[in-house]
Amino acid sequence: MTHPAVRDLFHTLSRRQAFQELVAKLLRRETGPFSLAGLTPTAKALYLVLLWQATERPMLVVVDGNHRAETLGELTETFFDLLVSRTEAARPQILPAFEILPGQKLSPHSEITEQRAIGLWRLATGRVPITIAPAASALLRTHGAEYYRRLALELRTGEELPLDTIEAHLASIGYEKREPVEMVGEYSIRGGILDVFPAESARPLRVEFFGDEIESIRRFDVESQRSVVRVSEAQVLPLTEQPRSRQLFHACAGKIDFEGVASPGDPFPGWEFIAPLVEPREQSLAALVGDAVVVLDEPEQIRSAAERLWKRLDQQPEAAALAASNFFRWEEMEPLFAGRPQIAVRDLDLDAGAPHISSRPSMVFHGSMQVAVAEAKNLVEQGYRVAFFAASNGELERLADILREYSVPFQLGLSPNEAASPYLAERAYLAGPVASTYLVKGLVRRGTIFPESSIAFIGSEDLFDPSDLIARPGITKSQLSAFAADLADLKPGDYVVHVTHGVGRFLGIREIVQGEQKGDFMLLEYAGDAKLYVPLTRMDLVEKYRGGQAPPPLDKLGGTTWTARKSRIKAKMRDMADELLKLYAQRRMAEGFSFSRDANWQREFEDAFEFNPTKDQISAAKEIKRDMESPHPMDRLLCGDVGYGKTEVAMRAAFKALGDGKQVALLAPTTVLAFQHYETFRQRFAAFPVRIEMFSRFRSPKELKTALEDLLYGKIDIAIGTHRLLSKDVVFRDLG
Structure with missing residues (x-):
């Protein structure tokens, strides 16, 4: 449970007069418009959750773009988890905008399509407390609520x-x-x-x-x-907001006179934006949210974002019908919000009479914990309560050790469904039951100061600068495409494969300016000198060609050769799968040697490991030994990075084989690695009556001859070597 003192810390902020007056007006069902100013992004997210908690009315928050939506959504989810104790309560959601526009002949990314489909279904069923939508998402036309309810x-x-x-x-x-x-x-x-x-x-x-x-x-x-x-x-739940059917695809293809459509009854790139011409969308996001409170985050920026969107749409006159059937203009959207409570939240409001809650960004410390602790002590002396935020238990433990080192007492705050680790609980207990400094688990990157409430939040990135080497949460698959690793190696003239259009030639990166927007595109060439521009945000659609040495023939844009080739490959993959299935069936039917269960020597050998085995090492060794004890031949691949303990797992399996009188062979790719394994095995098995020999060019012909004879008569237990072990003259007495 969240510590009561931490919960009170948040609720103290809800006692501000401007906020209380706003809540009272909403409870009286007044529609406004209202305003609230002076809020940093972190403060906005916190007050959104406090507002929902006070009114329990669904909220639609409109922001200017996807980046602002992701930032606000991340913060809103954090504060929602800390403040709302009901486990059955639905969580806030982001309703993202499409990353492409009508007329670009591309389909939206599947992740965005799935997120929108589930988001629209939740809105239609009234199962979401807070929905955050960029302007481009809020302007998209929709069907009625019943349409989306039927999707699930x-x-x-x-x-x-x-x-x-x-x-x-x-x-x-x-x-x-x-x-x-x-x-x-x-x-x-x-x-x-x-x-x-x-x-x-x-x-x-x-x-x-x-x-x-x-x-x-x-x-x-x-x-x-x-x-x-x-x-x-x-x-x-649905994965698409527009139900698919061959009839719909055929009708969509007919709307563009079947241009570039290989098979009219199958999906083609960009059909999602043509569907509204077949099944018109007459409703808006405002109709789906019902009597929800509409919050406009920086209204002037939202209007500017809507104008930029339509400026880009207007630059494609050939797609004017598509634009009008998919998007409202902001001037059309504003009347649709009428009759619902509207709140404009701003960081800065020039109107001195506007309701105002003072907040300012926290100080940034760039990794200097001595300065951070000094600042926290200074704030506490001024009567502030200070909360440090950390995204994980590991970071919390790190901060707990630092605060304890500087003799700073603290209280611990976790989300309602999470218990403190014994390590954290011990340090929180030692810190004392009463303190004005708090450690709170939550993803708050940038903190904020509330001078009027004497409360300070210090975010994780206020304390430590973010590192590009550490993966940050929330990155989508489209940003981590397989093509990204090859982009730096590509040079003009290299061949690539587009998932929809097939084999093309990479001509380079081009910057294209569309109104006030500009972006980088990959320029691909296809048969007949046809050109295709692929935005770098859709790198997931393209990967480097990895065929043979001969240059492949270029596919034709909109042609059928690529589709036919994929069908042939799928058929061959099915044949391969059938062969593998037969092979594994034969292996399953084959009889192997069933090794005995672990004896005392096995446990003694494993206990002699000088390090504490990791959880994965224990799990891997247990599964391998279970396979060895079964009557079927083992077929297992052990994967792990360098230094992660694969050799120890192999030695435990080898010792188990020796326990039943079997011999063991260890094959290494290089002579040096074979020697390293030889030395490692000798040291590990030194306390046991096991003979280990190495077969490589490090051994003289005389030594190899003697070793081969001993191997044949079973005098060598473990043979370690390179491909020399695969020679015909290497014969084992009883290889396990």
């Missing part, structure tokens, strides 16, 4: 629902048929059993039918494919 698939035991109907619905909301089901968005059907992995679900579902009746619903484990828990009902 409800499954309950005892209900009758034809399996064919379920399959058609799953395909329409973006799910793909795969066997076996391993990832979100996949489903499979085997007789009367449906496996499906719903969005935002920790485990996939297994639904068993008796005729058309749902007999049982279970969640199952992906790795073992075994059912783990029975449930009475389940929900499959």
Whole structure:
């Protein structure tokens, strides 16, 4: 639970007069417009959560762009987790804008499509407290609430629902048929059993039918494919906000006279923006949120962002119909917000009479904890309460040690569903029960000072400068594409593969200016001197060509050769999968040697390890020994970075084999590595009656001859070497 003193720290800020007056007006169902000024981004997020907690009315927060939405969303989620103790309460969400525009003949990224589909469904069902939307997202036209409510698939035991109907619905909301089901968005059907992995679900579902009746619903484990828990009902959320069908794709292709469409009944790049011409969208985001409170974060910046968006849209006159069918203008959107409570929040308001809550950014310390602690002590002496924020338990423990070193007492604050580690609990206890300094677990990068309330928040990036070497949360797959690693190695003339258009030639990076916006694009050349500009934000669509030495033929934009080639490759992959299945079936049927269970010597050998084994080492060794004890041949790959303890796991497996009188061979790629393993094994096995020999060019011919004879007669237990071990003259007496 969040410490009561920490919770009181946040609620102290809700006692400001300007905030109390705003809450009273909203509870009286007044519509405003209202305003609140003087808030930094961190303060805005906190007061949004406090406002929702005081009124319990859903909120739609409109910001100028995706970056502001991500920053505000991250902070809002943090404060929501700390302040809202109800575990069943839905959490805040971001409704992102598309990263591309109509007319660019590209489809939005699948992650954005999925996030929007689930977000719109939540809005339609009233299951979200706070929704944050960039201006470009708020301006998108929508269908009515009932349209999005029907997208989710409800499954309950005892209900009758034809399996064919379920399959058609799953395909329409973006799910793909795969066997076996391993990832979100996949489903499979085997007789009367449906496996499906719903969005935002920790485990996939297994639904068993008796005729058309749902007999049982279970969640199952992906790795073992075994059912783990029975449930009475389940929900499959959509992955796309526009239900798919061959009829829709054909109609969309007809709207552009089938230009660049290989197969009219199949999806093609950009169909999502053409769909509103087929099924017009007459509603807006305002209609979905109902009587929600509308919060405009820096209204002037929102208006400017909307104007920039339409300036870019107007630069594509050939796509004017697409733009009008997909987006409202801001002047059209403002009247749609009328009749709902509106709050304009600003960092700075020139109107001296506007309601105001004073806040300012926290001091930045650039890693100097001595200065940070001195500043915290100075604030406490002035009557402030100071909260340090850390994103993880490890960072909290680090800060706890630092504050204890400087003799600063503190109280600990965690989210309601998390308990303190013994390490943190001990240090919080030693620090004392009463303190004006708090350690709070939460992702607050930049802090803020509230002078009127005598409260100071110090963020994690106020204390330590962010490092580019550390992965930050929230990065999407589109930013971590496989192509990014190859971008620096690409040079004009290299061949690349576009997931939709096939093999092309990379001509370089070009900067394109569209109104006030400019961006970098990859320029690709296709057959017939056709050119394709791919924004660097969509690098996930392109990767370097890795075929043979001969230059590949270029595909034709909009042609069918690439689609046909992919179909042939898929067929070959199915054949390969069949061969692998047969191979593994044969291995499964084959009889191997079943090693004995661990004896005292095995435990003694493992206890003699001079270091504490890691959790992964223990797990890997346990699984390998379990495989060795089974009657089937082991087929396992052990992966790990350099220095992560793979050799120790191998030595434990080797010792187990020796316990049943078997010999062990260790193959190394180089002579030097073989020698290193030889020395390591000798030291590790020194206390046990085990003979270890090395087979490599470091041994003289005479030594090798003697060793080969001893190996044949079983006098050598472990043979370590390079490919020399694969020679015909190397014969083992009983290799395990």
